[in-house]
Amino acid sequence: VTDSFPITQVVLRPGVIDLGWGSPDPTLLPVGEIGAASSAILREAGPSALSYGAPRGPGPLVEWLSQRLAGTRPPRPEWLVLTAGASQALDLFCTLFVEAGEIVLVEAPSYHLARKILRDHRATIVPLASGPEGPSTEELRATVAALRNAGKRCRWLYCVPTFNNPGGWSWPQACREAIVAEAAALGLTLIEDDVYRELAYSEPVAPPLADLAPEGVVVRLGAFSKVAGPGLRLGWLQAPPGITSRIVESGLLDSGGGIAHFSAMVMAELCRTGGFDAHVARMRTGLRERRDALLAALAESLPAGCRWTAPQGGYFVWLELPGDTDGTQLLPLAEAHGVSYLPGATFYPEGGGERHLRLAFSMYGPDALREAGRRLGDALRVDGAA
Numbered sequence: 454v455t456d457s458f459p460i461t462q463v464v465l466r467p468g469v470i471d472l473g474w475g476s477p478d479p480t481l482l483p484v485g486e487i488g489a490a491s492s493a494i495l496r497e498a499g500p501s502a503l504s505y506g507a508p509r510g511p512g513p514l515v516e517w518l519s520q521r522l523a524g525t526r527p528p529r530p531e532w533l534v535l536t537a538g539a540s541q542a543l544d545l546f547c548t549l550f551v552e553a554g555e556i557v558l559v560e561a562p563s564y565h566l567a568r569k570i571l572r573d574h575r576a577t578i579v580p581l582a583s584g585p586e587g588p589s590t591e592e593l594r595a596t597v598a599a600l601r602n603a604g605k606r607c608r609w610l611y612c613v614p615t616f617n618n619p620g621g622w623s624w625p626q627a628c629r630e631a632i633v634a635e636a637a638a639l640g641l642t643l644i645e646d647d648v649y650r651e652l653a654y655s656e657p658v659a660p661p662l663a664d665l666a667p668e669g670v671v672v673r674l675g676a677f678s679k680v681a682g683p684g685l686r687l688g689w690l691q692a693p694p695g696i697t698s699r700i701v702e703s704g705l706l707d708s709g710g711g712i713a714h715f716s717a718m719v720m721a722e723l724c725r726t727g728g729f730d731a732h733v734a735r736m737r738t739g740l741r742e743r744r745d746a747l748l749a750a751l752a753e754s755l756p757a758g759c760r761w762t763a764p765q766g767g768y769f770v771w772l773e774l775p776g777d778t779d780g781t782q783l784l785p786l787a788e789a790h791g792v793s794y795l796p797g798a799t800f801y802p803e804g805g806g807e808r809h810l811r812l813a814f815s816m817y818g819p820d821a822l823r824e825a826g827r828r829l830g831d832a833l834r835v836d837g838a839a
């Protein structure tokens with residue numbers, strides 16, 4: 454193995470604690486459990502674990518998911534289709550439903566690489582301001598009206614309402630209800646990216662938009678990536694049967710069968726035996742401990758004027774810098790102090806977030822996170838003194 458052909462996406466730089474990666478700590482991943490479930494499924498299902506899979510995904514996992522995702526309105530299995538992670542669910546949805554050049558509203562800030570997928574499909578991205586309180590219905594209505602009055606088609610809004618990437622916050626219940634009602638009135642489909650839902654560090658978690666909206670207003674994306682390992686490449690799309698059946702009948706699934714079939718069979722086994730629930734509990738404990746370590750280090754080490762979110766779930770802390778400190782400009786100095794992050798501007802399509810940073814507490818243990826907080830504090834003090 455050489456540096457040009459690494460095994461994993463994350464490549465670390467010596468001496469730098471890199472809080473830029475939204476990846477799980479490798480020491481938290483269920484390596485032994487996945488090994489045991491793989492052996493068991495090969496023993497029990499034999500060659501059908503290695504065959505072309507059922508296009509929607511293997512029945513036992515689809516049925517388990519339909520229970521797992523049950524809130525007030527459990528999705529029936531026909532509402533689900535398994536994919537190779539949430540990224541591929543979004544990509545496949547765009548392939549089949551979003552026309553080139555079409556507008557997609559994107560919550561700002563929100564996950565920058567979803568924007569990249571949308572751009573791969575030649576969508577035109579229009580930001581919708583958001584934050585801890587979620588987007589405002591007035592602004593949503595005005596933005597859609599302005600676009601439509603200009604003769605443009607506007608059908609989609611991509612958002613991360615629960616344990617937001619990069620903010621860590623969750624839209625309040627009242628905002629959820631107002632946005633789904635407004636979307637329904639406007640004939641807008643909400644693409645709800647819900648990959649962090651399992652990683653709640655205190656109860657209760659706000660209900661998914663998909664549970665609050667009239668049927669057909671929400672397409673919901675989810676995945677096992679953040680909780681059981683992104684290398685499994687296993688996620689899903691939840692939408693009305695008219696949408697999932699179009700996906701199930703697509704050329705991609707007809708040619709290749711169900712996506713990530715072997716991973717799905719292994720996960721079905723892990724879920725059946727209760728191993729998944731036990732792992733989720735360990736993951737929550739491990740990540741809560743990491744969040745607390747980073748938050749304590751920020752409180753101890755950062756200079757006055759810094760403010761940050763205290764996320765109740767997910768992977769991220771969103772930090773506001775003091776005065777006119779710019780997150781992008783600070784980065785080289787921070788890295789010289791041995792800590793890195795993603796500048797806030799990364800998460801805005803058209804400007805914004807200059808005074809913010811996203812810090813991921815997901816990939817390092819508590820000691821490294823405490824050290825990262827100290828290094829960031831040192832860099833900020835040097836910057837302030839300069």
Ligand SMILES: Cc1ncc(COP(=O)(O)O)c(C=O)c1O
Nearest residue numbers: 475538539540564618676678688
């Ligand atoms: C909001 C959000 N959606 C999707 C993804 C990617 O999910 P997956 O690995 O399942 O493709 C990420 C990863 O950072 C994310 O933060």
